[in-house]
Amino acid sequence: MSKKVYFDYASTTYVSNEVLNEMMPCFNAIYGNANTLHSFGRMAASVVDKARDRIKNAINASKANEIYFTSGGTEANNWAIRGLAHAYANKGKHIIVSKIEHKSILDACEVLEKEGFEVSYLPVDKHGLVNLSELLHIIRKDTTLISIMAVNNEVGTIQNVKTIAKIAHDYGIIFHTDASQAIGNIKIDVQDMEIDAMTMTAHKIYGPKGVGCLYLKDGVQIENLIYGGSAEHGKRGGTVDVPAVAGFGKAVEVAVRDMVINAQKMRNVREYFLKCVHDRIEYVEVNGHPLQKVNTILNLCFEMVDKESLLMLLDLEGVAVSAGSACTSNSLTQSHVLKAMGLEDEVANSSIRFSFGKNLTKEDIDYAVDVLEKSVAKLRSISALTKAGRK
Amino acid sequence: MYSEKIIERFVNPKYAGGLRGANGTGKCDNEDCGDQVKLYISVNDDNVITDAKFKAYGGVCTIVALDVACSLIEGRSLDAALRTNYYQILEEMGQVPEGREYTANLAVEAIRAAIEDFYKKQEKVKK
Numbered sequence: 181m182s183k184k185v186y187f188d189y190a191s192t193t194y195v196s197n198e199v200l201n202e203m204m205p206c207f208n209a210i211y212g213n214a215n216t217l218h219s220f221g222r223m224a225a226s227v228v229d230k231a232r233d234r235i236k237n238a239i240n241a242s243k244a245n246e247i248y249f250t251s252g253g254t255e256a257n258n259w260a261i262r263g264l265a266h267a268y269a270n271k272g273k274h275i276i277v278s279k280i281e282h283k284s285i286l287d288a289c290e291v292l293e294k295e296g297f298e299v300s301y302l303p304v305d306k307h308g309l310v311n312l313s314e315l316l317h318i319i320r321k322d323t324t325l326i327s328i329m330a331v332n333n334e335v336g337t338i339q340n341v342k343t344i345a346k347i348a349h350d351y352g353i354i355f356h357t358d359a360s361q362a363i364g365n366i367k368i369d370v371q372d373m374e375i376d377a378m379t380m381t382a383h384k385i386y387g388p389k390g391v392g393c394l395y396l397k398d399g400v401q402i403e404n405l406i407y408g409g410s411a412e413h414g415k416r417g418g419t420v421d422v423p424a425v426a427g428f429g430k431a432v433e434v435a436v437r438d439m440v441i442n443a444q445k446m447r448n449v450r451e452y453f454l455k456c457v458h459d460r461i462e463y464v465e466v467n468g469h470p471l472q473k474v475n476t477i478l479n480l481c482f483e484m485v486d487k488e489s490l491l492m493l494l495d496l497e498g499v500a501v502s503a504g505s506a507c508t509s510n511s512l513t514q515s516h517v518l519k520a521m522g523l524e525d526e527v528a529n530s531s532i533r534f535s536f537g538k539n540l541t542k543e544d545i546d547y548a549v550d551v552l553e554k555s556v557a558k559l560r561s562i563s564a565l566t567k568a569g570r571k
Numbered sequence: 572m573y574s575e576k577i578i579e580r581f582v583n584p585k586y587a588g589g590l591r592g593a594n595g596t597g598k599c600d601n602e603d604c605g606d607q608v609k610l611y612i613s614v615n616d617d618n619v620i621t622d623a624k625f626k627a628y629g630g631v632c633t634i635v636a637l638d639v640a641c642s643l644i645e646g647r648s649l650d651a652a653l654r655t656n657y658y659q660i661l662e663e664m665g666q667v668p669e670g671r672e673y674t675a676n677l678a679v680e681a682i683r684a685a686i687e688d689f690y691k692k693q694e695k696v697k698k
Binding site for chain 2: 484485489492493514525526528529561562563564565
């Protein structure tokens with residue numbers, strides 16, 4: 181195997197040079213503890229402040245101290261769900277999330293249920309859009325929190341976040357959104373979109389792994405996450421990872437700065453890839469919304485082909501894809517997202533996600549489609565499912 | 572996650588494909604995982620399986636388990652083939668990752684279903 185092509189950018193990206201350059205001095209030159217008062221600490225604190233400012237500007241938050249750094253999206257999602265639910269528990273113990281949220285939301289909800297909260301799981305349509313009339317139907321007097329992801333990580337569908345936030349506020353409910361896949365793909369303005377709390381992560385936007393943040397609108401209450409020290413306004417103790425935070429700030433700034441030009445490039449990449457696939461492989465369906473979706477994610481169903489076998493054949497030829505979100509692709513369970521969208525088991529079991537990034541070339545795509553065509557043909561030739569048996 | 576032995580067998584399964592002239596076909600599925608398999612056998616007048624093939628819609632281990640099943644029953648009598656068990660298939664597969672052991676069961680069921688189908692067809696012929 182010689183050539184390797186990466187189609188799993190929605191799982192994680194490499195760190196870009198611009199980001200790396202921002203991080204490097206923080207490993208050995210700017211090494212003070214950002215929570216100390218001496219000059220070394222102040223130098224580190226100024227790096228952290230700069231990163232917080234960059235993120236504040238990128239999402240149009242009103243204050244930099246509305247950004248709370250975390251170890252990533254999972255932590256921020258866990259914190260948002262549990263921290264907000266508990267902070268408003270005196271008002272009510274009912275929260276609403278969609279059925280297609282990331283596991284870091286859904287698993288946190290399970291914990292809440294064990295703690296005596298009630299959680300309603302909002303259904304989605306066949307394109308992955310949450311059902312707004314259903315949302316109105318399940319809102320209750322004791323609902324305190326609604327959390328709906330901005331962009332789905334498996335199919336790329338973009339939710340109507342602004343509308344959902346408005347509905348939440350009409351009923352005096354806090355609104356949180358997981359924007360891990362949204363930053364750099366769609367414009368996020370937390371004030372205009374009336375977002376109260378928002379999860380972001382660095383490693384999907386050419387930043388380092390292990391860092392993310394929770395945006396929390398001034399005045400919104402949340403339970404502290406980690407006790408010990410004054411870091412993150414006393415809500416999440418621990419010495420700040422200055423290099424990671426510096427890289428995160430830069431990554432967000434670059435993602436928003438280059439959003440329009442990247443969107444165009446990614447659309448071209450996706451369309452070219454899809455055209456090649458359709459030209460050369462029969463019985464391929466696109467999962468997700470036909471229009472309201474990000475350009476970086478393409479979820480395809482290769483009928484009569486098992487996703488794990490296909491993923492393995494592709495991998496053996498150097499083509500890296502995902503059979504769902506990274507956090508669940510090791511498990512045998514079906515994608516909860518595709519299931520919630522009402523797709524048949526055989527469609528869900530035959531679907532894989534291609535996600536695109538800045539480094540992909542036409543040559544990469546041509547190679548991947550060659551491998552894909554051969555792999556699909558090989559698996560179909562031994563498949564127990566037949567064209568005649570297609571639904 | 573997968574051993575080289577499993578990957579090698581997955582990439583080059585000796586018994587994958589249809590079988591012209593098969594006189595027994597076993598169809599099985601695993602609802603939880605969505606696997607669907609077919610095992611074809613060709614049995615001669617001495618009740619010996621002369622050929623075995625399979626088709627599978629399933630993951631890496633499903634394909635390997637069915638390939639192993641075919642290799643274990645080809646050339647054997649129906650009675651001997653019926654005695655093929657879960658542990659034999661697992662052992663022949665090599666290191667099966669946790670959670671994929673069910674594929675060996677699926678393969679055993681497919682063998683039994685194919686033999687059962689063969690006997691049913693024989694009875695029809697007699698009638």
